[in-house]
Amino acid sequence: MDADRQTVRPPGSSIVLRPSSIGTPVNMQVDEELIRAVLAGETGRYAELVSRYQAAAWQLAYGFVGNWEDARDISQNAFVKAYRHLDRFRGRARFFTWFYRIILNECKDFCKGRDRRRVVQDPPERHEQDAVIFEVADPGQGPREAAASAELGTRLTEAIRELPQREREAFLLHHVQGLKLEEVAQVMGRRTGTVKAHIFKATRALQRLLEPYWQEERRYA
Amino acid sequence: MHEELFLARLKRWLKKHPLLGPSQEQGAAFTEDVMRRIRAEQAPSPQTVPIFAPRLAWGMGLAAACLLAVIILKPGPTDPLKLTQAIEEEWNILEAVEQEVDLDGGFLEDELEQWDSLVLAEAVEDVSDEEEVERLLDLLSEMGEEPALEEGGSELEDLLEEFRLLDEAEFTG
Structure with a gap:
């Protein structure tokens, strides 16, 4: 997808920054500075990282699970997990590639759990099947x-x-x-x-x- | 439709119809939730918050130190104090049986053990003359010996004298 597509229009909302435009050298530098600050004890600055990537994270999870609420929970879990292991991020890759991997793993875990639950008890929920993940x-x-x-x-x-x-x-x-x-x-x-x-x-x-x-x-x- | 043509159209469609994303309000609430969870993880849990007043904490620390000291200083089986007591007790026993203790520089505990067995072996049985006479008569009877009793003197004294003579004759003969 082209990097110039920088916005999405969620239902009933104003413009939200397009996350895929973040992976530029300038933004990578910003990410690194933020991570250094957080690791140095400025925990509050992690909010800046969350703000930068929350739309991307939520969208990616939504693309996978097709449920808005579940996607929010998954992406929030991914942010918390990334924070816990931030000291392991060595900066060899971009922050968002590392972070996307965490989200994907969370999505996989969620889908496995959901499949098990469905097999045991619940039929697929109708609204999940009908959910359209694109802004049409x-x-x-x-x-x-x-x-x-x-x-x-x-x-x-x-x-x-x-x-x-x-x-x-x-x-x-x-x-x-x-x-x-x-x-x-x-x-x-x-x-x-x-x-x-x-x-x-x-x-x-x-x-x-x-x-x-x-x-x-x-x-x- | 050719694959490349399909892909070009798909990409164009995706450009016009991106994935749904959160609104700014949703995004702000999202960030707030994440940060609340992170702060909750950082804050000490209620169980680990110091619930003791400083004085109580000091008191508990002191008690723990005392307990440790007691454990370390608890008398063992070979500690000097116990050994002294043991020697004194043994000495009293020996005195009671009128034995002299001759400690010639050997290890005290070994000496005391040896004395223990010695005292037990040499202890004089406290029996009356009558009992001793009865035992000797029984013994003579078993051996088929009948003591020859002489006239005069007390019966008891005569018997004892007879036995003494018998013993001497037997040992020297």
């Missing part, structure tokens, strides 16, 4: 275009959920979160070539699943 509303769209866009958003959400875990991770991090292939490889702990293969397979799967709806949306676009 657009004031400039007519009603037909908006409906087609919403439909495509729903199908894309479902298609992403059906992807195997690694393909989903790679696709979300690269095409949705805007990380470079090398950064995705760092987050996932895989080789860049492996990440490319995951993204390629994910794209083909999405194409197969979405093409009929895509044609429909294109008709109204």
Whole structure:
């Protein structure tokens, strides 16, 4: 995803900084300064790190679990965990790649637990299945275009959920979160070539699943 | 549709329709929640907050030190005080049986142990003359010896004299 896309428009909200634009050299330097300050005892400055990455963290978790509240809890846990282990962050990688890895692990743990709970007792909750993870509303769209866009958003959400875990991770991090292939490889702990293969397979799967709806949306676009 | 064309359209669509994100208000509350949790982790838990007043804490420390001192200084089996008491007791026993203690520089405890067994072996049984006579008569009877009793003197004295003569004759013969 292009680095110039710096904002998202959550429902009923004002502009929020786009997290994928944070991984620039200047911002990396800011991250390092903040981490040094926190480790030196200025705990309050961790709030600045949280503010910088909370949108990215929440979005990434939401892309995985498809539930707004769960995504918030997961990303908050990830921030607390990152704080606990901040002294282990050696600065060899960017802070956000290290932090994204923590979020992904939290997401995986959550999904495992949820799957177990479902097997034992609960059927999937309907609202989770229907949740669209993309902002589909657009004031400039007519009603037909908006409906087609919403439909495509729903199908894309479902298609992403059906992807195997690694393909989903790679696709979300690269095409949705805007990380470079090398950064995705760092987050996932895989080789860049492996990440490319995951993204390629994910794209083909999405194409197969979405093409009929895509044609429909294109008709109204 | 060609893969590259599909990907280009997908990316364009994603650019127009990004992932849902939190509002500024939600973001601020989020940061606040995280920081509250972090501060809670840093603050000592209620169980570890010092609940004792300083004086009580000092008192408990002193008690612990006393206990430690008692444990360290508790008399062992070979401590000098106990050994002295043991010697004194043994000395009293020996005096009671009219034995002289000749300590020739050996280890005191060993000496005392030896004296113990010696005293027990040499202790004089306190029996009356009548009992001793009865025992000797029983013994003579078992051996088939009948003492020849002479006239005069007390019966008891005569018997004892007879036995003494018998013993001497037996040992020298």
